Amino acid sequence: MxxxxxxxxxxxxxxxxxxxxxxxxxxxxxxxxxxxxxxxxxxxxxxxxxxxxxxxxxxxxxxxxxxxxxxxxxxxxxxFAYVPEAPELYEELTIREHLRMSAIAYGLTEEQFEQRSASLAEQFDMTDKLDAFPQTLSKGMRQKVMIMNAFLVExxxxxxxxxxxxxxxxxxxxxxxxxxxxxxxxxxxxxxxxxxxxxxxxxxxxxxxxxxxxxxxxxxxxxxxxxxxxxxxxxxxxxxxxxxxxxx
CATH class of the missing domain: 3.40.50.300 (P-loop containing nucleotide triphosphate hydrolases)
Structure with a gap:
């Protein structure tokens, strides 16, 4: 191994x-x-x-x-997945779109994407922010998005x-x-x-x-x-x- x-x-x-x-x-x-x-x-x-x-x-x-x-x-x-010290997000994409882009890049199914993204959003208290744009989020929330992207793809x-x-x-x-x-x-x-x-x-x-x-x-x-x-x-x-x- x-x-x-x-x-x-x-x-x-x-x-x-x-x-x-x-x-x-x-x-x-x-x-x-x-x-x-x-x-x-x-x-x-x-x-x-x-x-x-x-x-x-x-x-x-x-x-x-x-x-x-x-x-x-x-x-x-x-x-591998990487979580940087400073959040790096695309300002023109919503949080949900960031997660979907990661899902596509790593070959997740639609079912995996829906289930995992919903679970992660709930765990990080971000469910009501999924359709928000990064510029509306605090630094801590932006960091949560980076973490959610990494753990989404497993x-x-x-x-x-x-x-x-x-x-x-x-x-x-x-x-x-x-x-x-x-x-x-x-x-x-x-x-x-x-x-x-x-x-x-x-x-x-x-x-x-x-x-x-x-x-x-x-x-x-x-x-x-x-x-x-x-x-x-x-x-x-x-x-x-x-x-x-x-x-x-």
């Missing part, structure tokens, strides 16, 4: 021969949730852009469900960047419940967030980036052992120790 995500010896960036990330190696198994954490500028966004196929590796490879970007672009991109892998910014308590709870349900169904997650207490509760393993390199990776217990910390040390405290040079 192929890993949901496999990053091997990956180096890359925005200018050729001037990599931002260096020799990254980590995997995400099917049904696993990984937290990608690091300071601003650590290389998290660059890593995500390589996974999305927006940047080509200068060295190494990225595979999703066994596929590399160059193997079959449409099949590769249909194997891919094997979700790549989620700072998902909790701007969400109200209902939106956060709905997202966490959806993540837990999809994970139980076998979906995998790569989540980048600065809210480490939430990642500690939900993630199976962690990848800590620092200055473009992996400073530490593993389960919470493995991070504690590598940092020489007590068994009850929180992820927040571990992260501080790691990036301050307490672990390599």
């Amino acid at each position: 192929a890993n949901a995500l496999e990053i091997s010896n990956l180096s890359g960036g925005y200018i050729w021969n001037r990599p931002v990330i260096h020799d990254l190696d980590f995997t995400i198994a099917q049904g696993e949730m990984i937290g990608l954490i690091g300071l601003n500028g650590a290389g998290k966004s660059t890593t995500i852009k390589h996974i999305l196929g927006l940047l080509a590796p200068q060295k190494g490879s990225v595979r999703v469900m066994g596929l590399a970007t160059g193997d079959n672009t449409s099949e590769y991109r249909s194997s 891919p094997p892998l979700y790549v989620i960047d700072e998902p909790f910014l701007g969400l109200d308590p209902l939106g956060i709870r709905s997202l966490l419940d959806l993540m837990a349900r999809r994970k139980k169904e076998g979906a995998s997650f790569l989540i980048s967030s600065h809210i480490l207490s939430t990642l500690e509760t939900y993630c199976d393993r962690y990848v800590v980036l620092h200055r473009g390199k992996i400073a530490a990776k593993g389960t919470l217990d493995e991070l504690r052992q590598s940092a020489g910390e007590a068994p009850d040390t929180t992820l927040d405290d571990l992260f501080y120790t790691i990036v301050k040079g307490g672990a390599s």
Whole structure:
């Protein structure tokens, strides 16, 4: 069984021969949730852009469900859904039309579209906004639309960047419940967030980036052992120790 995500010896960036990330190696198994954490500028966004196929590796490879970007672009991109930090919507399309466009792109049936979109709209308290245009929505509502689009298509892998910014308590709870349900169904997650207490509760393993390199990776217990910390040390405290040079 192929890993949901496999990053091997990956180096890359925005200018050729001037990599931002260096020799990254980590995997995400099917049904696993990984937290990608690091300071601003650590290389998290660059890593995500390589996974999305927006940047080509200068060295190494990225595979999703066994596929590399160059193997079959449409099949590769249909194997994951991405929720960006900042909502990006088409101002001329209603929320329902955004959802329908995603359904068409991922090959959903009309029945799947109707059932899933109605359920997601109810969960995120957006039923009365389905025929609204993005410019009439708050930032938090626009973020809910991005999340609804990703969970509508039910891919094997979700790549989620700072998902909790701007969400109200209902939106956060709905997202966490959806993540837990999809994970139980076998979906995998790569989540980048600065809210480490939430990642500690939900993630199976962690990848800590620092200055473009992996400073530490593993389960919470493995991070504690590598940092020489007590068994009850929180992820927040571990992260501080790691990036301050307490672990390599």
